[in-house]
Amino acid sequence: MSRFVVSDHHFGHANIIEYCDRPFNSPGEMDTVMLNRHFEVVSTDDVVIHLGDVAMDMQDGRETVERMDALGGDLLVQGNHDVGLSDGQAPFPVVDSCVLSHNGYTFYCTHRPEHGPDNWDGWVLHGHHHNNDLQQYPLINSERKRVNVGVDLLNFRPISLTTITSILDACPPDSHLTDIDAVTDELDV
Known part of the structure; x- marks a missing residue:
């Protein structure tokens, strides 16, 4: 069993394609590709912690629940587009934040990085900024x-948290790696 983190799918959200310059022609294509890529790395016995904005669900949470079920999501750290859902309305926990530990690292998990505690000395895992x-x-x-x-x-x-900690172990001080392709190009992980 591995633990995975992810954020900001925005399933079904047409405007996110242009906003983030996503390489898709339609929300349907985007959703299909993201689901397929999800299951290329996640197995049924893995744990998925989603750090918010599963869908563009500003109403009642139904779409977020459907999309989390499709992903096999185990925990939702609520994002600004998950406002229609609160804990107890879903078959998985819905929280504002959580703390995870893995391979000697402690991570504060939140949707928006500025919501991390001022006195937090560990790493912050976040989304929101695409x-x-x-x-x-x-x-x-x-x-x-x-x-x-x-x-x-x-x-x-x-x-996975294992991949994140491997990357952090390999990073020189003051590393600034823009995306997973930069990690692959610059580090031996």
Whole structure:
């Protein structure tokens, strides 16, 4: 069993294609590719922690529940587009944040990185910023101890905590790696 994290699928959201310059012609194509890529890396016995914005669900949470069920999602850290859903309305926990530990690292998991506690000394796993400000919110920002796990930076796949800790172990101080392709090009992981 592995634990995976991911954020910002925005299933069914037509405007996200243009907003994030996603390489899809339609929401249907985007949704199919993201689901297929998800199951290229995630097995049924793995745990999936979604850091928000599963869908563009501002109403009652039904679409978020359907999409999380399709992903086999185990925990939702609520994002700004998951506002129609609260804990107890879903067959999985819905939280504002959580803490995960893996291979000597402790991660505060939140949708928006600015919601991390001021006194937090570990790493922050987050989403929300997509690929729109890679200078401030790249995949890896060692200086600020942040990892942006939005699908736009991960070739539309979730990433395992084992992979994240391997990347962090291999990063020189003050690393600033924009996306998973930059990690592959620059590090031996």
